[in-house]
Structures are given as C-alpha cells and as structure tokens.
Amino acid sequence: MKISIITVCFNSAETISDTIHSVASQDYPNIEHIVVDGGSTDGTLNIIANAPSVTRFVSEPDKGIYDAMNKGIEMASGDVIGILNADDFYVNEFVLNQIARVFNSKDVDACYADLVYVKETDTSNVVRYWKSQPFKPGLFLKGWMPAHPTFFVRKSVYQQHGLFNLNYRIAADVEMLFRLLEVKQINTVYLPETIIKMRLGGTTNKSLKNIQKQNQEVLMILDAYYDRISRIHFFVSKILNRCQQFLSRPPSL
Numbered sequence: 001m002k003i004s005i006i007t008v009c010f011n012s013a014e015t016i017s018d019t020i021h022s023v024a025s026q027d028y029p030n031i032e033h034i035v036v037d038g039g040s041t042d043g044t045l046n047i048i049a050n051a052p053s054v055t056r057f058v059s060e061p062d063k064g065i066y067d068a069m070n071k072g073i074e075m076a077s078g079d080v081i082g083i084l085n086a087d088d089f090y091v092n093e094f095v096l097n098q099i100a101r102v103f104n105s106k107d108v109d110a111c112y113a114d115l116v117y118v119k120e121t122d123t124s125n126v127v128r129y130w131k132s133q134p135f136k137p138g139l140f141l142k143g144w145m146p147a148h149p150t151f152f153v154r155k156s157v158y159q160q161h162g163l164f165n166l167n168y169r170i171a172a173d174v175e176m177l178f179r180l181l182e183v184k185q186i187n188t189v190y191l192p193e194t195i196i197k198m199r200l201g202g203t204t205n206k207s208l209k210n211i212q213k214q215n216q217e218v219l220m221i222l223d224a225y226y227d228r229i230s231r232i233h234f235f236v237s238k239i240l241n242r243c244q245q246f247l248s249r250p251p252s253l
Contacts, residue, residue, distance in 0.1 A: 001103060002030045003096055004078030004155070008068035009086035010038035015199065017047055018123075022089035024053035028096035032056075032078050036068040066164040066172040073158055079103075082152040087120075087199040095195045099152050102189050109186035110153035112146035115196040116250055123197055129250045134190040140178050140222060141229055143238025146188075148173040149196050157186055170210060171217035178221055194250045 005023050009016055016035075023033045035048050035057035048057050056075060062068045069083060080103050084090070102111045117128035130147045133139075161184050164172040180186050215235075222229045 001080065001100060002032055002078040003028065003100065003152075004032040004034060004076035004081045005096075006034050006036065006069060006072030006076060006081065006083045007086055008036045008038070008065055008072060008083075009040065009044055011040045011042040011044060012086035013040070013043040013047060015087040016044055018089045019084055019086050020047070020051045020053060023084065024051070025093045026090065026096045027093050028100055031096060032076065034072050034075050036062070036072045036075075038062050038068060063166060064169060066168075067166055070163040070166075073155070073163055076155060079155060080152050081155050081158065083149060084196070085149060085198070087201070088115075088149050088196050089123075091195055091197055098191065098193065098195070102191060103152070103154070105189075107187055108189050109157050110151065110180065111189040111191055112152070113150040113191040113196075114194045114250065115147045115150050115198050116194055117200055118197045120199045120201055123199065126249060127200060128245045129194075129248050130245055131248065131250070132190055135181050135188050137182060137185075140174075140182055141226070141234065141237075143218075143234055143241060145174055145177050146181075146190075147196070147198075148177065149198060150191075151177065153180070153186075161186075168217045168221070170214040171221065174214075174218050175221050178225075183225065 007019055023031065032055045033053055035054050037044060037048065037057060037059035039059055039061050045059055048054055058071070062071065073081060099111065102108055112132060114132055115130045116126045119125040119127060132146050157180065161180060165175050166172065168175050181188060
C-alpha cells in the first residue's frame with residue numbers, strides 16, 4: 001500500500017525543511033511526497049529541489065491553499081492520501097506505519113488522530129492539545145471536527161465524493177470533513193495518538209477576521225444541511241471545546 005503525503009506551501013523557507021525531513025524519516029517503506037508550491041520567491045524552491053525524498057513538486061500560481069491541495073490529490077498515485085502543511089511535522093518516525101496498520105482493514109475509508117499546537121520558535125513548547133474522539137452523527141453541530149492535518153483517506157473516496165469545494169475560502173476543510181463523515185457517512189477510525197506538531201500561525205487562526213470568516217462559512221455549511229442551526233448551541237459548545245484544548249496536555253511525546 002502506497003501512502004501519498006501532500007504538502008502545499010508558499011514562501012515557507014523557514015519551516016518546510018522540518019516538514020520534508022519529517023516525511024523522509026518515516027520508517028514506512030512506500031511513501032510518495034508531493035509538494036505543491038504557489039510560486040515562492042524566498043528560497044523555498046531551492047530547499048524542495050535539493051530534497052531527494054520529495055517525489056514530485058510543482059510551483060505555479062494557484063487559487064489558494066485548497067486549490068493547491070486539490071492539485072496534489074489529483075497528482076497523487078498512492079492508495080491512501082494525507083496532507084501535511086509546510087509548518088507541520090510528524091511527532092516521530094513511526095506515524096505512517098501506524099496509519100498503514102489502520103488501513104490494513106479493507107473496511108476503513110479514513111482515519112484521524114490528535115495533534116498539538118506548538119510555539120513557532122520552540123516546537124517543544126505545547127500551547128494547545130487537539131484531542132479528538134470517535135465520530136458520531138451531529139458532532140459538527142457542536143463546532144467539532146477532526147484535526148484535518150491528521151486526516152488520512154483512501155484516494156478512492158476522493159474520486160467518489162469529490163475534492164475541496166473552492167467556494168469556501170477558509171473552511172473548505174470543514175466542508176470536506178462534514179461532507180465525508182456526516183453526509184456520505186464513510187467508515188472512519190479514530191486513532192487516539194498525537195501524531196502531528198503544528199506551529200501556531202496558520203491561515204485560519206492568524207487573525208480575528210479570519211476566525212470570524214471561518215465561523216461564517218461553517219455556519220453556512222451546517223445551515224444548508226440542517227436548515228439553520230442554533231447559533232447559541234454552536235458557539236457555546238465550540239468555546240468550551242477550545243478552552244479544554246488549551247487547558248489539557250497530551251501524554252509525553
């Protein structure tokens with residue numbers, strides 16, 4: 001079974017080496033690493049070009065991060081696809097072996113796990129612990145979603161149910177996960193392990209304006225399916241969940 005890892009980036013010279021090394025150091029033998037760059041000008045391309053573990057890369061303008069992810073998915077030749085952002089990395093060299101074992105079951109369509117947010121300049125400093133749970137219908141109504149960087153899915157699922165919806169500029173990952181888990185009801189497995197360290201400062205959380213825009217898009221997604229949901233219930237549940245992420249800490253990594 002081949003696992004394709006897709007990394008999208010733009011001017012990521014400060015962090016992408018960690019991401020590439022993280023994939024290259026995995027002890028799973030059958031990995032394809034695809035990097036989709038948006039036209040970087042800061043030295044990112046030089047780092048990618050000199051990384052022998054990168055199977056394939058392209059650098060060209062795109063319509064945003066989710067357009068780049070769609071390009072990577074279409075380029076992928078693996079049986080299972082995961083997305084690792086250019087400022088994220090796996091916690092150890094055994095992660096993809098764990099993922100492969102999950103997919104040894106033919107019944108599994110996708111799996112996801114836990115991650116930690118870490119300081120940009122000190123990746124040993126855990127700021128937030130995104131602990132997930134097994135999926136149950138209705139969880140998205142509470143502002144819940146799996147941590148997208150930990151989400152691995154069979155390529156056949158993308159082929160059957162479609163790629164990221166570019167109508168959503170900030171919440172296309174939420175729409176994708178909602179569509180696959182809640183609407184299409186694919187068979188998922190939750191792996192209760194922290195598998196990724198994610199640096200603070202991602203697109204969604206880098207400003208209050210982006211957080212507001214993401215919430216607006218998420219509510220549009222849920223309203224379209226549930227015929228307008230309770231705003232109070234959604235935001236109270238989401239705030240309580242996020243507070244717990246900041247207060248709790250994972251087992252030793």
